Amino acid sequence: MKRLLRLTANQHETLRRHLFPGDGKEAVALARCGRRSGESEHVLMAHEVFLVPHSDCRVREPDCVYWPPAVGHELYDRAAAKSMGILKIHSHPAGFDRFSHLDDQSDKELFQSLHSWTDDGLPHASAVMLPDGKMFGRFVGPSGEFHLIDRISVIGDHIRLFDREQNRAIDDAQLRTAQAFGDQTTLLLKRLRVAVVGCSGTGSWVIEQLVRLGVGQLVIVDPDVVERKNLNRIVNSNLSQAERKASKVAALAAALRAHGTGTEITPLEGLLFDEGIAKAVAGCDVVFGCMDKFEGRDRLNRLAVFYLLAYIDLGVRLDADGKGGIDNVCGAVHYLLPDGSSLLSRGCYSSETLRVEALLRTDPAQYKAELDEGYIKGAKVDSPAVISVNGFCASMAVNELLARLHPYRENRLEDERFHSFDLRNCDWTQREEGAACKLLAKKAGRGDMTPFLDCITDV
Numbered sequence: 001m002k003r004l005l006r007l008t009a010n011q012h013e014t015l016r017r018h019l020f021p022g023d024g025k026e027a028v029a030l031a032r033c034g035r036r037s038g039e040s041e042h043v044l045m046a047h048e049v050f051l052v053p054h055s056d057c058r059v060r061e062p063d064c065v066y067w068p069p070a071v072g073h074e075l076y077d078r079a080a081a082k083s084m085g086i087l088k089i090h091s092h093p094a095g096f097d098r099f100s101h102l103d104d105q106s107d108k109e110l111f112q113s114l115h116s117w118t119d120d121g122l123p124h125a126s127a128v129m130l131p132d133g134k135m136f137g138r139f140v141g142p143s144g145e146f147h148l149i150d151r152i153s154v155i156g157d158h159i160r161l162f163d164r165e166q167n168r169a170i171d172d173a174q175l176r177t178a179q180a181f182g183d184q185t186t187l188l189l190k191r192l193r194v195a196v197v198g199c200s201g202t203g204s205w206v207i208e209q210l211v212r213l214g215v216g217q218l219v220i221v222d223p224d225v226v227e228r229k230n231l232n233r234i235v236n237s238n239l240s241q242a243e244r245k246a247s248k249v250a251a252l253a254a255a256l257r258a259h260g261t262g263t264e265i266t267p268l269e270g271l272l273f274d275e276g277i278a279k280a281v282a283g284c285d286v287v288f289g290c291m292d293k294f295e296g297r298d299r300l301n302r303l304a305v306f307y308l309l310a311y312i313d314l315g316v317r318l319d320a321d322g323k324g325g326i327d328n329v330c331g332a333v334h335y336l337l338p339d340g341s342s343l344l345s346r347g348c349y350s351s352e353t354l355r356v357e358a359l360l361r362t363d364p365a366q367y368k369a370e371l372d373e374g375y376i377k378g379a380k381v382d383s384p385a386v387i388s389v390n391g392f393c394a395s396m397a398v399n400e401l402l403a404r405l406h407p408y409r410e411n412r413l414e415d416e417r418f419h420s421f422d423l424r425n426c427d428w429t430q431r432e433e434g435a436a437c438k439l440l441a442k443k444a445g446r447g448d449m450t451p452f453l454d455c456i457t458d459v
């Protein structure tokens with residue numbers, strides 16, 4: 001069983017300020033967490049942070065903190081009502097990098113009463129933050145048993161992973177000398193789980209690069225088969241696959257395994273509207289959205305928000321002018337944070353576009369009727385594709401991931417979440433992303449719920 005904990009960088013920073021107020025004494029906070037339950041893995045995602053006031057703590061010393069658990073009653077109630085988890089987090093100002101005996105004792109008491117409160121048999125968690133922001137933690141089961149957390153991820157402009165195995169396997173000296181874009185990048189990418197949704201023009205390019213870079217685990221998702229018409233754009237596709245109508249993901253997985261780079265590849269044939277596929281994607285650290293349809297991109301954005309994933313979205317647009325020329329050769333790469341702006345709030349599409357695409361997918365007869373009667377504009381159909389433009393955009397997107405793992409740019413990363421390019425004017429610009437999404441940001445870390453992703457209209 002793997003155990004994971006995820007936080008947004010904003011939550012991490014809020015906690016860090018509270019847990020290290022500058023007096024060298026321990027402090028404590030709580031968080032209500034969404035879950036991604038599974039047989040082989042359980043993930044807790046922070047959804048609502050509650051800072052235990054320093055003045056409420058009975059004792060605050062450099063090596064211990066005593067606080068009245070009753071201060072969190074309302075939070076425990078809200079968690080119990082929705083089968084959510086509770087994370088307790090405290091600081092070790094002197095940098096002690098393990099749980100102390102006092103921690104064992106206080107965790108046993110706190111979580112015993114929390115388990116009787118929530119009464120669903122699902123784990124809660126306890127974590128410690130060190131002065132440099134690093135974290136470690138453990139899950140606490142219903143019988144009071146402790147299990148160390150395998151990975152704590154902080155999803156922000158800089159993606160940070162604190163791994164239990166990593167701490168053991170690589171000593172500090174090695175980490176200090178490992179070079180970014182050399183050993184350090186390779187080690188980090190090897191630990192990463194990445195999903196790519198959409199395996200055609202841009203997706204196959206992204207996948208090829210991720211495998212060659214040595215990403216450890218890759219989940220690839222697409223519902224379609226290889227066809228002759230897309231041999232001009234799908235990297236690693238060939239005529240024989242098109243003739244036997246091989247599924248895109250199976251064909252790609254076979255070709256990629258033959259590269260011999262050691263990446264573990266999970267091909268999933270289908271759409272994100274399949275809950276099983278969506279949950280598999282939610283198990284990754286980072287997702288790339290390489291889809292044509294706005295509905296799929298919106299769905300992935302929503303999934304990334306609910307399960308705290310870093311989301312890199314890419315899209316290319318080529319507009320023929322109908323006279324043999326071309327009006328637009330442009331594209332965009334979006335870096336989206338779970339508690340930040342969304343594709344919708346950035347104006348990539350409207351709610352009406354989503355409705356029309358959903359109608360076409362779920363009720364083609366009604367779609368045709370509305371189209372014929374002039375109520376709606378037609379959904380986007382196949383647009384021209386040029387492999388070199390797709391490759392350009394895919395490379396920008398993969399470089400975006402590298403910049404988020406090893407910040408190497410001169411500019412502030414928060415100013416670079418929305419890139420667009422225009423190859424007709426040889427232009428590459430950073431665009432304004434706007435404020436956090438009013439609809440989605442409040443769902444950050446909500447995790448499993450019924451209906452799935454809080455969507456009641458899914459089919």
Ligand SMILES: [Zn+2]
Pocket residue numbers: 090091092099100103128
């Ligand atoms: Zn402690």
